[in-house]
Amino acid sequence: xxxxxxxxxxxxxxxxxxxxxxxxxxxxxxxxxxxxxxxxxxxxxxxxxxxxxxxxxxxxxxxxxxxxxxxxxxxxxxxxxxxxxxxxxxxxxxxxxxxxxxxxxxxxxxxxxxxxxxxxxxxxxxxxxxxxxxxxxxxxxxxxxxxxxxxxxxxxxxxxxxxxxxxxxxxxxxxxxxxxxxxxxxxxxxxxxxxxxxxxxxxxxxxxxxxxxxxxxxxxxxxxxxxxxxxxxxxxxxxxxxxxxxxxxxxxxxxxxxxxxxxxxxxxxxxxxxxxxxxxxxxxxxxxxxxxxxxxxxxxxxxxxxxxxxxxxxxxxxxxxxxxxxxxxxxxxxxxxxxxxxxxxxxxxxxxxxxxxxxxxxxxxxxxxxxxxxxxxxxxxxxxxxxxxxxxxxxxxxxxxxxxxxxxxxxxxxxxxxxxxxxxxxxxxxxxxxxxxxxx
Numbered sequence: 197x198x199x200x201x202x203x204x205x206x207x208x209x210x211x212x213x214x215x216x217x218x219x220x221x222x223x224x225x226x227x228x229x230x231x232x233x234x235x236x237x238x239x240x241x242x243x244x245x246x247x248x249x250x251x252x253x254x255x256x257x258x259x260x261x262x263x264x265x266x267x268x269x270x271x272x273x274x275x276x277x278x279x280x281x282x283x284x285x286x287x288x289x290x291x292x293x294x295x296x297x298x299x300x301x302x303x304x305x306x307x308x309x310x311x312x313x314x315x316x317x318x319x320x321x322x323x324x325x326x327x328x329x330x331x332x333x334x335x336x337x338x339x340x341x342x343x344x345x346x347x348x349x350x351x352x353x354x355x356x357x358x359x360x361x362x363x364x365x366x367x368x369x370x371x372x373x374x375x376x377x378x379x380x381x382x383x384x385x386x387x388x389x390x391x392x393x394x395x396x397x398x399x400x401x402x403x404x405x406x407x408x409x410x411x412x413x414x415x416x417x418x419x420x421x422x423x424x425x426x427x428x429x430x431x432x433x434x435x436x437x438x439x440x441x442x443x444x445x446x447x448x449x450x451x452x453x454x455x456x457x458x459x460x461x462x463x464x465x466x467x468x469x470x471x472x473x474x475x476x477x478x479x480x481x482x483x484x485x486x487x488x489x490x491x492x493x494x495x496x497x498x499x500x501x502x503x504x505x506x507x508x509x510x511x512x513x514x515x516x517x518x519x520x521x522x523x524x525x526x527x528x529x530x531x532x533x534x535x536x537x538x539x540x541x542x543x544x545x546x547x548x549x550x551x552x553x554x555x556x557x558x559x560x561x562x563x564x565x566x567x568x569x570x571x572x573x574x575x576x577x578x579x580x581x582x583x584x585x586x587x588x589x590x591x592x593x594x595x596x597x598x599x600x601x602x603x604x605x606x607x608x609x610x611x612x613x614x615x616x617x618x619x620x621x622x623x624x625x626x627x628x629x630x631x632x633x634x635x636x
Contacts, residue, residue: 197224197405199227200413201376201395201413202228202472205234212472220371225370227372229375229401247300252299263288270321286317287317308388318375332370332371333369334369334373336362337375338397339379341362342397352404359401374397399459402465402467403460407465410467411467418477418480420493421492421631422493423496434480435485436481440482442457446497447496447576460482466483468481469482486578490578491630498571500545501570502613503555505520505540505563506541507563516541517541523558534602571618571619573611573612575609579607579608591629592630593626596625
């Protein structure tokens with residue numbers, strides 16, 4: 197059995213919904229993971245913010261506007277009156293529920309209740325749509341089996357036991373539909389896997405059912421060798437290792453959620469990135485296999501803050517780095533890059549929520565400099581650090597001010613920190629020269 201995941205744009209219009217049906221209706225058994233319809237989660241987040249800010253009338257108006265959009269979709273998608281009424285009744289109940297939530301005090305739990313409704317609506321509608329076309333489809337509610345533990349990690353044992361039980365107890369189906377993104381927490385409350393988490397849902401499910409393959413379907417024909425929004429003539433990479441894909445996803449490749457490859461890598465299940473626009477294209481296959489050396493792709497991650505920590509006490513002093521790291525651990529802030537010298541440490545973070553508090557603590561024993569508006573450019577490939585042409589990439593950066601370089605921490609990754617204003621130029625320079633060098 198395969199697991200196929202489709203994002204919001206894939207089910208964001210009547211035409212796209214019909215295209216997804218054609219893709220999955222090939223006679224093979226599968227589990228299909230769906231996101232909310234395009235734009236729905238953003239609308240639900242706004243509704244939550246209105247409630248938080250006390251703008252209840254605005255929240256109610258936004259709920260009614262969103263309900264109107266779904267009425268149009270239902271009217272166009274369903275021809276069988278009985279199914280149309282069933283779906284309409286369900287969607288009406290969801291929006292009545294949302295109206296009722298506007299009178300509650302805003303909390304994280306309320307937010308989770310609100311944003312979960314997008315996936316619940318898209319999967320209910322899509323399942324009924326498949327049934328209308330004579331396809332043997334069943335809905336598998338994610339809240340019946342998908343759970344995270346107290347550390348916010350997937351509860352693999354719980355998921356496996358309950359998902360397999362539900363499939364065994366339900367009527368046989370060719371296609372099972374379930375929600376991405378949403379789950380329960382360790383206490384039974386509605387939670388989620390964070391934005392973009394539908395990809396993660398798909399590989400978690402793929403791992404627990406030992407799927408033959410997990411497919412992530414978007415409107416892009418695979419992971420490209422550079423950002424196609426900035427650089428011309430990029431191309432999809434046919435094969436990547438799990439390590440390479442993880443590096444690219446973490447450092448800015450938008451097509452893949454950073455945590456996606458973890459469950460698949462542990463279970464050794466290949467992940468294929470496919471395009472709904474070009475469904476017959478090969479896409480990108482991610483697996484344990486490595487395919488050649490050298491640089492395969494470049495990705496960039498914005499909204500980076502660089503912190504330089506300078507102290508004469510660091511010279512020949514053990515325990516200094518431990519002291520620094522304990523501060524970041526205290527404020528639950530992860531570090532992306534780090535370089536050291538005899539008297540200074542430079543590092544980067546991508547979450548500045550607790551930046552002021554971190555800086556204040558660091559200033560107690562060091563001089564601290566903060567640079568915002570930075571970008572990390574990541575060059576990824578198999579054994580890229582050992583490749584005989586890798587050193588030549590630095591020749592193309594003579595016009596770019598490089599703030600930091602991370603080289604050697606991973607065999608598959610070289611990372612450069614530049615000012616965000618220089619990012620586009622750096623990507624174009626690297627795209628023009630580096631791939632020629634890597635394949636020379």
